[in-house]
Amino acid sequence: MSTLSETGAGAETVEERGAAPVAPVRGTRLTLRGATLGRPGAVVLTGVDLDVAAGETVTVVGPSGCGKSTLLRTLAGLLPPLAGGITQDGLPLHGPSAERALVFQEDALLPWRTLRANVELPLAIRKVPRAERRAQAGSWLERVGLTGHATQLPHRVSGGQRQRAQLARALAGRPRAVLMDEPFGALDAQTRAGMQDLLVDVLQGTGATVVFVTHDVDEALFLGDRVALLGSGGAVSVREVPRPRDRSAHDAPDRQALRRDVLTSLGS
Ligand SMILES: Nc1ncnc2c1ncn2[C@@H]1O[C@H](COP(=O)(O)OP(=O)(O)O)[C@@H](O)[C@H]1O
Ligand SMILES: [Mg+2]
Numbered sequence: 451m452s453t454l455s456e457t458g459a460g461a462e463t464v465e466e467r468g469a470a471p472v473a474p475v476r477g478t479r480l481t482l483r484g485a486t487l488g489r490p491g492a493v494v495l496t497g498v499d500l501d502v503a504a505g506e507t508v509t510v511v512g513p514s515g516c517g518k519s520t521l522l523r524t525l526a527g528l529l530p531p532l533a534g535g536i537t538q539d540g541l542p543l544h545g546p547s548a549e550r551a552l553v554f555q556e557d558a559l560l561p562w563r564t565l566r567a568n569v570e571l572p573l574a575i576r577k578v579p580r581a582e583r584r585a586q587a588g589s590w591l592e593r594v595g596l597t598g599h600a601t602q603l604p605h606r607v608s609g610g611q612r613q614r615a616q617l618a619r620a621l622a623g624r625p626r627a628v629l630m631d632e633p634f635g636a637l638d639a640q641t642r643a644g645m646q647d648l649l650v651d652v653l654q655g656t657g658a659t660v661v662f663v664t665h666d667v668d669e670a671l672f673l674g675d676r677v678a679l680l681g682s683g684g685a686v687s688v689r690e691v692p693r694p695r696d697r698s699a700h701d702a703p704d705r706q707a708l709r710r711d712v713l714t715s716l717g718s
Contacts, residue, residue, distance in 0.1 A: 487532070590619075
């Protein structure tokens, strides 16, 4: 298991790393109603209805090119719907906000800043005083198992470690929603599984709403409270994921039935 120990995302949990618990945020409710998504002249999805409840994790799964990133960018406020509505807690959502943090597959860390300085960014933006900023960033780095790498520049650490730093940076801003677009897509299978475990662990108790886009059905079933299947055109069908979510439940008959159902619906 050298890959897992290399990423530090192995068996050790946040609690075992001794990180202080975080005060939960109030998660946002995100709703799309009859929405047309895309850019003017390049409509990607029409008639999209989706309701993400406060504090839940919805995974969005669908084939490449079906519009997952378009949907996520819309929820982020980066791409206003061309028609229909988008609301946060029932109020129209206009433009990006620090309340909704984004994590992409591509490495979005600032290459000239150390991992710690990257994690401090959202705190600096919120004008958190320097000492407090340092303490909070240290605590998030601890939660994601990067304490020993705080003063490294991004190019000096592995892809998995960079993704963990991105996650720490996103959560350090205390967002009410975390929007993730195939964040583990570039990682090898073992690192990826370790990151999935880490994500569940780190998000535990934050209260944040999570929308997680993936084209990997197993990842979607492992991480989601509900899975939204995105068909081409804009049809969204949502499936409840049976509990418990842990890996040992992967072979349970109800989970396997859902997996087959999802794969069939996606036409794969
Ligand atoms: N910047 C853009 N301008 C125009 N069309 C785009 C742009 N980005 C994506 N598209 C098109 O929108 C469709 C959906 O893309 P995307 O949302 O990235 O899908 P996914 O994330 O599911 O792979 C694709 O057909 C893609 O070619
Ligand atoms: Mg995409």
